Amino acid sequence: MTSADVFDGYIDRGWRFLAELQRSLDMEFVVGRREGPYIWNLEDTRRVLECGNSGGVHSLGHRNPEVLKTVQDALQVFDAGMWTMPTAEALAFQDIVAASAPTPAICRSVLTLSATDSIDLAVMFSFRVTGRRKALAYRYGYHGHSGFAAMVTGSDAEGLLEHYLLPTEYSAFFPEYGVLDAIERSLDEDCAAIILEPMNYETFQPAAPGFLEGVAEICRRRGALLIIDETRTGLGRSGKLWMTSHYSVEPDILILGKGLGAGLYPVSALVATKRVYDACMNSTHWGFMSSMAGSPIGALVATKVVEIAQRPATLANIARLESDLTDAFAELCTRYQDVFAPAWVTGGIAALGLRDAAAAKVVKRELFRRNVLCHSASEIAPWVVKFFPCLTADATVGPAIAEALADFAEAWRRGAVDLG
Ligand SMILES: Cc1ncc(COP(=O)(O)O)c(C=O)c1O
Incomplete structure (x- = not known):
């Protein structure tokens, strides 16, 4: 079975709303392998950095x-x-x-x-x-x-x-x-x-x-x-x-x-x-x-x-993650003042402000296209894009999130983001 078969099957005889929503967001992805902070598609051709973690289910990484x-x-x-x-x-x-x-x-x-x-x-x-x-x-x-x-x-x-x-x-x-x-x-x-x-x-x-x-x-x-x-x-x-x-x-x-x-x-x-x-x-x-x-x-x-x-090593890793994300978001807010606004990072709970409500509607899809799965974007003001990365994530995760956000901001500035 391919990913498309699974989606078609869901639309035909499963949870249609879910499959249609993901498809409309260009997020047609059936999870195959999963390990630590990453998930792969069923075909094993694409790897995505998991920063939604289903609200913390996989806080210690997939298959810890x-x-x-x-x-x-x-x-x-x-x-x-x-x-x-x-x-x-x-x-x-x-x-x-x-x-x-x-x-x-x-x-x-x-x-x-x-x-x-x-x-x-x-x-x-x-x-x-x-x-x-x-x-x-x-x-x-x-x-x-x-x-x-x-x-x-x-x-x-x-x-x-x-x-x-x-x-x-x-x-x-x-x-x-x-x-x-x-x-x-x-x-x-x-x-x-x-x-x-x-x-x-x-x-x-x-x-x-x-x-x-x-x-x-x-x-x-x-x-x-x-x-x-x-x-x-x-x-x-x-x-x-x-x-x-x-x-x-x-x-x-x-x-x-x-x-x-x-x-x-x-x-x-x-x-x-x-x-x-x-x-x-x-x-x-x-x-x-x-x-x-x-x-x-x-x-x-x-x-x-x-x-x-509660291990000191786990808590120390979370403190490092918090500091990586705080620095990365501050830098993004300076570089892309027209796109991002300061919000808040507390441990592994991270939100970056968005200047435009329209950006909140599309940012999850845009980051996913760049192989980062964020948690979500807020549905009420203030507009923020939210991340729940694995708490065991290493030092590559902060920069990977920042790179996807910067790429999104560049596209936004060029008017190259599809608002549909
Ligand atoms: C704050 C909060 N409480 C309770 C729940 C319910 O959790 P579960 O779906 O694991 O029963 C959720 C699920 O998203 C949640 O976010």
């Missing part, structure tokens, strides 16, 4: 050898599905997360199969703890596509509230990330929790100093829980193990996902305070159960990933 070995070794001994049997592996995960959590109070975890499941559960936990039934989330945020995770997803492009006629009484949305008044106004007495990422979902802009602290203060005062979704920002992505640690804030629940399974095994976790955990998991017989979640395989993978992510 250490995690791969962990999975292979685990499969020699274990299987999944014995959810009624306690395991030492699940306990070891519990302990490594408690030891490395942003605050000592966050010390109990529940393993699930996806961040969507963890968010769904976190919202239920907040209902149980507060006796209220609504969660407040960011209007342009994304937290998942089913259950309560879908109900707290406000994004126009990705949200499903209207599409599936989801109940609207369980969620509310604050309109602006970073504005405490907007949160205060959107929160009513039914609100059990505020759920948010430590950065703006759409623009990648990190929470300004004081914002998360302010949200935490509102939560305490109004009796709601604070759920911080570190699905994308955790595991070293921000330069620290948890992005929450850049702030003086004590969440009640933290969500881990995506990179926790390194793209090799489905695993996510909800990490909570003992108070929240006990109120939900230890005050009834079966506070949460799932046939496949919490298996020793998932626990071993997640433990290995947390261990790699």
Whole structure:
């Protein structure tokens, strides 16, 4: 089967929207080999630098050898599905997360199969703890596509509230990330929790100093829980193990996902305070159960990933990546002042401003033509192009991204970029 056959097949009998979208973006690419920061097409004729990483699933690189070995070794001994049997592996995960959590109070975890499941559960936990039934989330945020995770997803492009006629009484949305008044106004007495990422979902802009602290203060005062979704920002992505640690804030629940399974095994976790955990998991017989979640395989993978992510060598590499990208973007902003504008780089979360909204519409396709897969471009102002490179990437990655951007800027200046 060729790449074109796969796309034709998708359009005929698969997820037509996806295939047509990629085709319209001139991004008809079926992934064959994948290794470290690179992916190759099915025909093995083209190599692309992966700087989207599906929002951090492959933060440690595709098929990270250490995690791969962990999975292979685990499969020699274990299987999944014995959810009624306690395991030492699940306990070891519990302990490594408690030891490395942003605050000592966050010390109990529940393993699930996806961040969507963890968010769904976190919202239920907040209902149980507060006796209220609504969660407040960011209007342009994304937290998942089913259950309560879908109900707290406000994004126009990705949200499903209207599409599936989801109940609207369980969620509310604050309109602006970073504005405490907007949160205060959107929160009513039914609100059990505020759920948010430590950065703006759409623009990648990190929470300004004081914002998360302010949200935490509102939560305490109004009796709601604070759920911080570190699905994308955790595991070293921000330069620290948890992005929450850049702030003086004590969440009640933290969500881990995506990179926790390194793209090799489905695993996510909800990490909570003992108070929240006990109120939900230890005050009834079966506070949460799932046939496949919490298996020793998932626990071993997640433990290995947390261990790699917090190693000094990993964090030093992320600091170097941050500095490479900061320098490269500053240079691009000077050379192409008419095309690029300064934005922000925090660890491996990188955004470069675009002067023209029209550029935001085409930049992903243009970089892909130059064999760099970026994360995305923002759909709301400020216009930025966003990158989520592998955290294990070597010193060639910053310059490779910069070269593709410079080539795009040259073409933009010449008027040689197709705006269609
Ligand atoms: C911030 C955030 N939370 C939750 C999720 C849901 O993660 P998953 O699709 O792995 O269940 C995503 C997925 O993109 C996400 O970006």
